[in-house]
């Protein structure tokens with residue numbers, strides 16, 4: 001999953017970047033409203049963390065313009081303390097959730113997970129596919145209860161697929177959702193990640209749909 005963090009306070013931006021990457025996300029950063037607006041218009045983010053008090057273009061305007069342009073990604077706004085009117089304006093502008101500064105990073109991570117789950121139509125924090133269970137809270141994958149060791153990229157590929165069981169996901173879609181913007185992207189490496197995942201997962205779980213992409217096939221639980 002790929003997340004855009006829009007925050008102009010450098011210290012908080014770094015804290016968010018570190019925490020979200022540690023939780024397994026690819027993270028893009030924007031420090032002003034203009035860069036944020038552009039990134040959110042052209043990149044397919046799985047969620048956005050948007051500070052409302054921003055230089056150049058304020059966060060509320062950025063959000064309104066995304067929504068007016070038909071951008072539907074989940075957005076969590078960060079509001080100043082005691083600014084209840086900001087929350088109302090933000091939700092009316094299309095925010096899906098809000099957090100008041102200062103906040104606990106654990107709460108932000110939980111809210112981001114919930115937004116991504118809801119957007120994918122998943123209610124449970126544990127995604128199961130046959131004997132494979134992905135615990136979104138711990139960013140951990142088990143097979144029959146045994147913990148699987150995955151690289152960050154392998155985890156992101158599996159995480160993306162497990163939020164969409166049975167759906168065909170193209171290689172280019174995977175590329176857009178597992179790499180941050182500044183990363184040297186190569187869609188051929190997706191095949192490498194999928195190949196490695198297949199060796200770690202039960203056979204047949206990641207199907208290749210010729211010419212289209214990949215599909216997660218979940219065997220019925222016995």
Ligand code: CA
Nearest residue numbers: 008051053054
């Ligand atoms: Ca700010």
